[in-house]
Amino acid sequence: MTLSISPVLNSADQVVSSLSTQQQPKVTEAEMMQAVRTLLIGLGENPDREGLKDTPKRVVKALQFLTKGYHESLDELLNGAVFTESADEMVLVRDIDIFSSCEHHILPVIGRAHVAYIPNGKVIGLSKIARICEMYARRLQVQERLTLQIADALQGLLKPKGVAVVIEATHMCMVMRGVQKPGSWTVTSAMRGVFSEDARTREEFMNLIRHNANFH
Numbered sequence: 001m002t003l004s005i006s007p008v009l010n011s012a013d014q015v016v017s018s019l020s021t022q023q024q025p026k027v028t029e030a031e032m033m034q035a036v037r038t039l040l041i042g043l044g045e046n047p048d049r050e051g052l053k054d055t056p057k058r059v060v061k062a063l064q065f066l067t068k069g070y071h072e073s074l075d076e077l078l079n080g081a082v083f084t085e086s087a088d089e090m091v092l093v094r095d096i097d098i099f100s101s102c103e104h105h106i107l108p109v110i111g112r113a114h115v116a117y118i119p120n121g122k123v124i125g126l127s128k129i130a131r132i133c134e135m136y137a138r139r140l141q142v143q144e145r146l147t148l149q150i151a152d153a154l155q156g157l158l159k160p161k162g163v164a165v166v167i168e169a170t171h172m173c174m175v176m177r178g179v180q181k182p183g184s185w186t187v188t189s190a191m192r193g194v195f196s197e198d199a200r201t202r203e204e205f206m207n208l209i210r211h212n213a214n215f216h
């Protein structure tokens with residue numbers, strides 16, 4: 001099977017970023033598996049031993065899953081779930097699990113996103129906020145870009161009064177290798193509109209993401 005690994009783009013995506021627009025060459029799954037086999041040999045392994053026989057196939061499948069966001073688009077995931085509403089108070093979806101992969105080492109980045117916006121005539125289906133996070137997380141990323149892509153997607157889709165995104169994450173490339181700092185985690189934020197202009201609105205958001213829910 002020949003895979004096109006060029007990202008699926010739509011108008012909303014184009015508003016969001018030009019970072020993923022480059023055309024990629026087409027590569028077959030067989031070629032991808034062969035590359036994994038070469039890696040195994042380079043690591044001193046025997047790719048033909050029983051335990052590793054199907055590993056190239058599994059690795060390719062796993063990497064395709066971890067980067068499936070390249071083949072998704074905002075239009076598809078939204079499924080029309082943007083509604084006209086007069087609500088104009090902050091909407092916050094907290095503690096959205098993030099499983100991404102760092103683009104430098106292709107190692108896991110694990111954390112949580114908190115996403116808020118203040119509507120301006122339109123609201124979005126709540127699950128779609130998590131789906132937007134998921135689409136951008138399932139790509140090779142740096143945490144800063146992931147954070148701003150989520151913010152800019154919401155800003156572009158809803159034209160709200162403001163958007164705030166905070167991501168807290170730990171990078172396995174800093175935990176399992178390299179500098180080896182298991183307790184470290186990184187916080188990134190992207191503030192748009194009133195969240196960037198008004199310290200009180202930003203403060204309210206920061207307080208809400210610190211507060212512990214009663215049902216936990």
Ligand SMILES: Nc1nc2c(ncn2[C@@H]2O[C@H](COP(=O)(O)OP(=O)(O)OP(=O)(O)O)[C@@H](O)[C@H]2O)c(=O)[nH]1
Pocket residue numbers: 102103104141142143144171173174177178179
């Ligand atoms: N800003 C940013 N840096 C990241 C992210 N993920 C990984 N990195 C960093 O990317 C950098 C790559 O640095 P290099 O010196 O080229 O690579 P390296 O030799 O593997 O670096 P070390 O991790 O320090 O061993 C490292 O400092 C990583 O910590 C991210 O999401 N955001």
Ligand SMILES: [Zn+2]
Pocket residue numbers: 102103104105106107171173174
């Ligand atoms: Zn890394």
